[in-house]
Amino acid sequence: MGAGVMRLLVTGFEPFGGDAVNPSELVAAALHGQTLHGGGQRAIVVAQRLPCAFGVAQRVLAGAIEEFQPAVVLSLGLAAGRAGLTPERVAVNLADARIADNAGAQPCDQPVAPEGPAAYFTTLPVKAMVAAMRAAGAPAELSLSAGSFVCNEIFYALMHSLAQRGPAGCRAGFMHLPLLPAQAQGPAGLRPSVALDLQVAAVSAALAAVLAHEADITAAGGSIA
Ligand code: PCA
Numbered sequence: 001m002g003a004g005v006m007r008l009l010v011t012g013f014e015p016f017g018g019d020a021v022n023p024s025e026l027v028a029a030a031l032h033g034q035t036l037h038g039g040g041q042r043a044i045v046v047a048q049r050l051p052c053a054f055g056v057a058q059r060v061l062a063g064a065i066e067e068f069q070p071a072v073v074l075s076l077g078l079a080a081g082r083a084g085l086t087p088e089r090v091a092v093n094l095a096d097a098r099i100a101d102n103a104g105a106q107p108c109d110q111p112v113a114p115e116g117p118a119a120y121f122t123t124l125p126v127k128a129m130v131a132a133m134r135a136a137g138a139p140a141e142l143s144l145s146a147g148s149f150v151c152n153e154i155f156y157a158l159m160h161s162l163a164q165r166g167p168a169g170c171r172a173g174f175m176h177l178p179l180l181p182a183q184a185q186g187p188a189g190l191r192p193s194v195a196l197d198l199q200v201a202a203v204s205a206a207l208a209a210v211l212a213h214e215a216d217i218t219a220a221g222g223s224i225a
């Protein structure tokens with residue numbers, strides 16, 4: 001990998017909450033080393049696996065950003081129950097865990113960064129990403145909330161660290177992924193799922209859209225509730 005090649009850092013989480021696999025780390029691993037093209041730009045994907053643990057995940061991510069100096073960071077995580085791939089718009093300064101993380105921590109109503117603002121918007125062109133994923137044949141829609149568990153924490157910490165760095169030109173955001181078909185059978189019946197190869201193709205198309213769109217497209221896409 002030459003120093004002049006633009007890098008896209010894609011992170012995925014280890015399994016958590018009793019699941020044997022996490023599609024986010026499988027998708028990130030599948031994209032590792034791929035060259036993507038969009039809008040006349042070319043970039044190579046580097047993948048990083050994150051532990052599903054408050055605080056620790058942030059430090060691993062900060063190390064990867066330091067090492068790879070990416071132009072774009074897209075963090076991925078699993079949201080069981082979602083029917084498609086869902087780029088997140090807003091990271092909130094809140095850690096409020098319904099279950100313990102993989103290290104046994106379960107923060108309740110804590111800020112992610114005590115001195116930080118209430119929230120950050122993503123700096124990725126999320127509507128263009130949704131359009132690109134739909135064009136690739138995948139179910140996709142915008143999401144307004146990444147919840148208040150480790151995924152929201154990593155999204156907030158990512159945006160906060162880049163904001164503190166100043167306008168360095170690194171764009172960043174988070175996307176939740178659905179379950180894989182093998183995970184669809186839940187304790188209370190079937191849950192929606194999307195096959196791994198379609199998830200990989202969709203995230204690849206979303207990253208190409210990030211390269212192609214410095215600013216987001218104008219498209220209807222908000223939610224009423
Ligand atoms: N999903 C969890 C944390 C790790 C993951 O893949 C979340 O949505 O917070």
